[in-house]
Amino acid sequence: MRILSLGLSNVNEPHALRDEHAIDPRLPSLPHGKRAIDLIVDFLACLWDYAKHQITREIGAVADLDSADVWLTVPAAWDARGCQIMRDAAITAGLVRSAHAGDTSWRDRLRIITEPEAAAVHCAYLTELHKLRPSQNFMICDAGGGTVDLAVYKIIGMLSNLEIAEMCARSGANCGSLFLDLRFRELVRTLLSEHPAHLDEASLAYFMHNFSETTKMVYRGELDDNTMFNFTCFNVEDTDDPNVGLQNGDLTIPGNLLRREVFDPVVQQERFASKINVISRPPDCDTATLRGAAQYGLARRPLVSSIIAPQSYMMKVKLPAEPEDQLKRPAYIRTNDAGVSICENRLQYLVAKGAILRKGQRVKHKFCKFSQNGQDRMFVATLYTSDNDKIMRYTDEGETVELCKWTVDLSVLPSFQEDANTPQANGFYTEFELGLELDSAEVRGILIHAGQDWGHVVFDFRS
Ligand SMILES: Nc1ncnc2c1ncn2[C@@H]1O[C@H](COP(=O)(O)OP(=O)(O)OP(=O)(O)O)[C@@H](O)[C@H]1O
Ligand SMILES: [Mg+2]
Missing domain, CATH: 1.10.357 (Tetracycline Repressor; domain 2)
Incomplete structure (x- = not known):
């Protein structure tokens, strides 16, 4: 096992x-x-x-x-x-x-x-313990063997008719408990480098087992800086060497050395106590995921069906210039081939931060591209994200990050092919929709035309 x-x-x-x-x-x-x-x-x-x-x-x-x-x-x-x-x-x-x-x-x-969805359902059912109220946020921390996973949820709707929305779910770095064991083994290897009798696989495994089943469980952090931790050697036939803590068949390691070499490098990757009001460890946390998954199954309806957009997703667009643009960004205004005043570098919001969407729900926006001819078939959508709650109008307002340039090939669309094959002196317009879907792990973009999907791209692995 x-x-x-x-x-x-x-x-x-x-x-x-x-x-x-x-x-x-x-x-x-x-x-x-x-x-x-x-x-x-x-x-x-x-x-x-x-x-x-x-x-x-x-x-x-x-x-x-x-x-x-x-x-x-x-x-x-x-x-x-x-x-x-x-x-x-x-x-x-x-x-x-x-x-x-x-x-x-x-x-x-x-x-x-x-796993965090299941654990969230379990925690939300334990409202007596956690004093959760509607509209409150809570974070699930699953400190495992391999990774430490964090997920933030919000209770939406009434507690009696439980509904939970996901705000963010991430698998943390490789800083699970197993990495403490591996660092401990490295420490023993270094300490006993002059004592090869203790460095065969069986000896190292014995030290590591002791650490992982006992010391690791009772270790209290800085409080243990002056505690001496003893580890019985698997191989007893070796000379004492007090310089490295080897005495009477025991290897003794001071707590502060364990902290510096084993615990701190792993633990320091995930510190959040100062930002969280209440931290509790339910007595049944080892089975929280199982209990939550069972409750989810018995509810026979999706309890965690929504997702709260963790950031805004915007697209750079050109829009007819408005008086506000004349005032604020005259340099962005151009007159297009049709003689219309157009303001460049405007932001069109596809999803605003904080919006509540159903998981996988598709948010669509209409776009239109002017093509001179059939070769002019690429539409380049520049996508931006922002952590700011403020709705911004222009790409230069700061606090926006360019996520990607999403190149959409319109030549797959039948209407484009038809127009491209009909010689037209003044070019033609192609109307289409771009959709965005958010779920826990990724953000997908979809090209839609006449109610049908014509291509998709994943541009944000949210991990
Ligand atoms: N008090 C403790 N202090 C430190 N580590 C602990 C403690 N109790 C258990 N562990 C460690 O937690 C790990 C087991 O956790 P869990 O069963 O959640 O992991 P997992 O789900 O298999 O890992 P992952 O989620 O990364 O795949 C083991 O490595 C175990 O040694
Ligand atoms: Mg796990």
Whole structure:
């Protein structure tokens, strides 16, 4: 189990499933002949066997596990592709199966929910404990083995009819508890570099096990700077060396050294206590995700269905000049070929910061491009983001960051092809829509024409 879970941390991040080089080199390598996905399938199959066994033992044959909904939780920052890989693995592992003849929709019984979503539902149900009120924000911190994941939610609507909106969900850096273990092993290796008798794999594993199961759990930070921590050596046949803390078969390491070399470098990556009013650790936090996922499943409606735009998304556009533009930005005003005064560098908001959208909801805006001829087919949309709550009018107002230049090829559109093939002395206009979709892991742009999708692009992996 331990090796498997270590192996799974290798693929904690879905990018590692697609690109094996993306795996952190400090983690153990995969068993020979196994791909990351095989490991996940094997792991899920074992886990499911065990779960079925336990459920049947506890509640007997009452549960028809073959026709049950199965909820699988995935880390916060997984994108649609990552979730699909996990879904396929779970189906291969047999978590859901056809329960009777004609059961064609059995795959739909496998449901996926993100870990912080599930934990958020659980926390919101514990309102007595957390004193949560409608419109309040709360953050879920999931300090795991591989990563520390943070997600911020807001309670919208009434508590009695729970509805939660996601403000932000990110998988943090690799600063999970496993990295403490790895740093500890490095420290032992350095301390005992003159004592190779203690540096074989078994000895190092023994030190590390001691650290990870005992010292790490009781360590209190600066309070322990003067505490001496003892670690029994696996190999007892070696000389004492008080200079490095080696005495009577024990390796002694002072707390301040552990802090400097092991804890601080990992812990300092995530500090937020000064910014958060109330921090609580529910007594059942180890099962919070499971309980929340079950509550989510039983509610039979999406409890975390909305997303609050974490920033504004704007596009640079040219618009007919208004008196305000004559006053504020005369330099931006040009007269176009048709003799109309146009103001350049105006911002069109696609989504304003703080807007509440349904997950995956498409926000559309109409655009129009003038083409001289059929070669003139590229529309370049320059997208900006801003963290500012203020709605800005021009691209030069500061506090905007250029996100990307999104090049849309209009020649895929039938109306463009038709116009391009009809010789027209004065060129032609093409009308189309650009849509934006936000979900936890990515922002997608879509080219829409006559109610149909003609292309899409992912331009913001929100991690
Ligand atoms: N009091 C503690 N102090 C430090 N680490 C702890 C403590 N209690 C548990 N851990 C560590 O937390 C880790 C287990 O956490 P958890 O089960 O949430 O990880 P995970 O979900 O497998 O990891 P990830 O979410 O990164 O994939 C183990 O590495 C364990 O040693
Ligand atoms: Mg976890």
